[in-house]
Amino acid sequence: xxxxxxxxxxxxxxxxxxxxxxxxxxxxxxxxxxxxxxxxxxxxxxxxxxxxxxxxxxxxxxxxxxxxxxxxxxxxxxxxxxxxxxxxxxxxxxxxxxxxxxxxxxxxxxxxxxxxxxxxxxxxxxxxxxxxxxxxxxxxxxxxxxxxxxxxxxxxxxxxxxxxxxxxxxxxxxxxxxxxxxxxxxxxxxxxxxxxxxxxxxxxxxxxxxxxxxxxxxxxxxxxxxxxxxxxxxxxxxxxxxxxxxxxxxxxxxxxxxxxxxxxxxx
Amino acid sequence: xxxxxxxxxxxxxxxxxxxxxxxxxxxxxxxxxxxxxxxxxxxxxxxxxxxxxxxxxxxxxxxxxxxxxxxxxxxxxxxxxxxxxxxxxxxxxxxxxxxxxxxxxxxxxxxxxxxxxxxxxxxxxxxxxxxxxxxxxxxxxxxxxxxxxxxxxxxxxxxxxxxxxxxxxxxxxxxxxxxxxxxxxxxxxxxxxxxxxxxxxxxxxxxxxxxxxxxxxxxxxxxxxxxxxxxxxxxxxxxxxxxxxxxxxxxxxxxxxxxxxxxxxxxxxxxxxxxxxxxxxxxxxxxxxxxxxxxx
Numbered sequence: 285x286x287x288x289x290x291x292x293x294x295x296x297x298x299x300x301x302x303x304x305x306x307x308x309x310x311x312x313x314x315x316x317x318x319x320x321x322x323x324x325x326x327x328x329x330x331x332x333x334x335x336x337x338x339x340x341x342x343x344x345x346x347x348x349x350x351x352x353x354x355x356x357x358x359x360x361x362x363x364x365x366x367x368x369x370x371x372x373x374x375x376x377x378x379x380x381x382x383x384x385x386x387x388x389x390x391x392x393x394x395x396x397x398x399x400x401x402x403x404x405x406x407x408x409x410x411x412x413x414x415x416x417x418x419x420x421x422x423x424x425x426x427x428x429x430x431x432x433x434x435x436x437x438x439x440x441x442x443x444x445x446x447x448x449x450x451x452x453x454x455x456x457x458x459x460x461x462x463x464x465x466x467x468x469x470x471x472x473x474x475x476x477x478x479x480x481x482x483x484x485x486x487x488x489x490x491x492x493x494x495x496x497x498x499x500x501x502x503x504x505x506x507x508x509x510x511x512x513x514x515x516x517x518x519x520x521x522x523x524x525x526x527x528x529x530x531x532x533x534x535x536x537x538x539x540x541x542x543x544x545x546x547x548x549x550x551x
Numbered sequence: 552x553x554x555x556x557x558x559x560x561x562x563x564x565x566x567x568x569x570x571x572x573x574x575x576x577x578x579x580x581x582x583x584x585x586x587x588x589x590x591x592x593x594x595x596x597x598x599x600x601x602x603x604x605x606x607x608x609x610x611x612x613x614x615x616x617x618x619x620x621x622x623x624x625x626x627x628x629x630x631x632x633x634x635x636x637x638x639x640x641x642x643x644x645x646x647x648x649x650x651x652x653x654x655x656x657x658x659x660x661x662x663x664x665x666x667x668x669x670x671x672x673x674x675x676x677x678x679x680x681x682x683x684x685x686x687x688x689x690x691x692x693x694x695x696x697x698x699x700x701x702x703x704x705x706x707x708x709x710x711x712x713x714x715x716x717x718x719x720x721x722x723x724x725x726x727x728x729x730x731x732x733x734x735x736x737x738x739x740x741x742x743x744x745x746x747x748x749x750x751x752x753x754x755x756x757x758x759x760x761x762x763x764x765x766x767x768x769x770x771x772x773x774x775x776x777x778x779x780x781x782x783x784x785x786x787x788x789x790x791x792x793x794x795x796x797x798x799x800x801x802x803x804x805x806x807x808x809x810x811x812x813x814x815x816x817x818x819x820x821x822x823x824x825x826x827x828x829x830x831x832x833x834x835x836x837x838x839x840x841x842x843x844x845x846x847x
Contacts, residue, residue, distance in 0.1 A: 342729075362733055363736060363738070366733055366735035374729065374733075378733070380727055381727070391734055391736075394716065394719075394720055395734070
């Protein structure tokens with residue numbers, strides 16, 4: 285993380301989320317600082333995805349608040365949150381399966397497209413200029429993610445690792461200020477994980493994106509994150525740099541309790 | 552050409568022309584099913600509503616003004632359905648939404664007859680029904696006009712869904728609601744637009760069928776003709792609706808003309824369903840429908 289950039293881009297303040305008798309989040313506060321890669325970690329059922337869903341507007345905390353760029357955005361719905369410049373991927377890949385890779389990325393630019401119904405369909409004048417502009421931006425991302433070979437393949441027919449990559453591409457196509465990644469490397473082999481880690485780092489460094497991600501692979505998380513937030517049973521038990529988290533006794537206890545000795549070695 | 556072959560070709564051609572108009576009715580179902588997973592029982596009544604409205608307006612004002620007024624009415628109706636019926640039922644099981652569309656169907660039937668009366672009306676698009684002889688075959692001018700109009704509408708719809716921002720967004724919504732929201736597509740607006748498009752399809756279908764068979768409440772039963780089309784073509788496929796309509800149109804005509812005389816006739820009415828049953832047995836998702844693979 286570059287020095288001196290500390291302003292929070294996004295703040296979750298004292299968020300509670302309850303499903304029936306289950307308390308998924310209990311007074312969680314998290315800041316995502318501009319320009320950083322923040323990882324949310326924790327054992328299964330700790331509330332990580334719930335927190336991502338609170339940020340992206342799928343759930344509304346009650347009580348609790350969500351601020352983005354200093355403004356209260358607590359009650360916005362997901363489509364309006366996207367409009368603020370927050371893009372996301374999903375734990376179980378939510379692509380438009382019947383559409384090609386290219387079309388998936390083009391839909392990702394939905395909010396960037398200004399021209400209306402008729403202009404956008406026409407092949408002349410303003411509509412054509414806009415279509416070309418968006419195609420260029422999308423081709424740029426296709427280059428970046430090295431997915432030229434599958435441009436015209438329906439997303440549903442791609443192997444899982446590729447689907448995850450296309451989903452990242454769709455999120456990048458929106459040119460967001462904040463990128464939320466829910467387990468971007470789940471179910472991937474080592475090589476795919478390395479590729480994904482490289483894309484995430486490049487997106488952060490070259491494209492200047494602030495990134496907030498959930499990931500279970502401790503090795504990768506410790507490598508690529510600037511800071512970590514640790515959740516357990518819906519509460520935040522630790523926050524800090526990878527070094528601080530590695531030596532935090534609460535974190536070690538939480539992971540030992542949940543996974544046993546193996547994770548201690550990973551930490 | 553021998554007489555039998557010529558007769559079969561003639562049956563096929565006139566069947567295909569009518570089939571394209573079946574496609575039109577089926578298309579309304581497919582659009583709404585794809586966008587929101589709802590089987591819209593009211594599609595036939597939307598067609599009747601549109602046809603009766605046009606017939607009533609057509610008696611007072613020029614036809615084209617009447618058509619524009621009906622387009623406006625269908626858009627208002629679409630927005631009203633989204634606000635009043637769909638919004639409170641968001642995230643309910645599909646059966647609940649299906650029941651709601653039955654309610655919409657009865658409401659529209661009543662509303663149309665309440666405003667414009669229950670008398671059967673004629674509808675004229677200004678096309679007189681000539682029969683032309685082309686290469687020894689007899690083809691009705693009304694069928695040709697119907698097929699051309701239906702064809703143009705299909706081309707416009709395909710262009711809209713493939714090439715425009717809104718069309719692409721609607722395709723995205725039909726694929727995955729959660730993902731569509733995450734890229735900033737408002738679901739409710741997308742549903743409103745989809746119902747409005749289905750309403751406009753109903754206007755075209757109503758105009759063509761109303762001209763052909765007259766406008767009375769039984770026009771809503773056209774929806775029954777769309778069912779075998781949907782089963783054959785697949786309920787979630789636009790090309791399926793078009794090709795399914797063509798298959799049903801040609802098949803029922805051929806069956807009636809060639810097999811009918813041998814068994815005493817009248818098989819046109821049930822033959823499409825027989826065909827649908829066979830397709831159900833072989834390909835339950837229809838010829839073009841997306842196969843749903845579920846993990847057990």
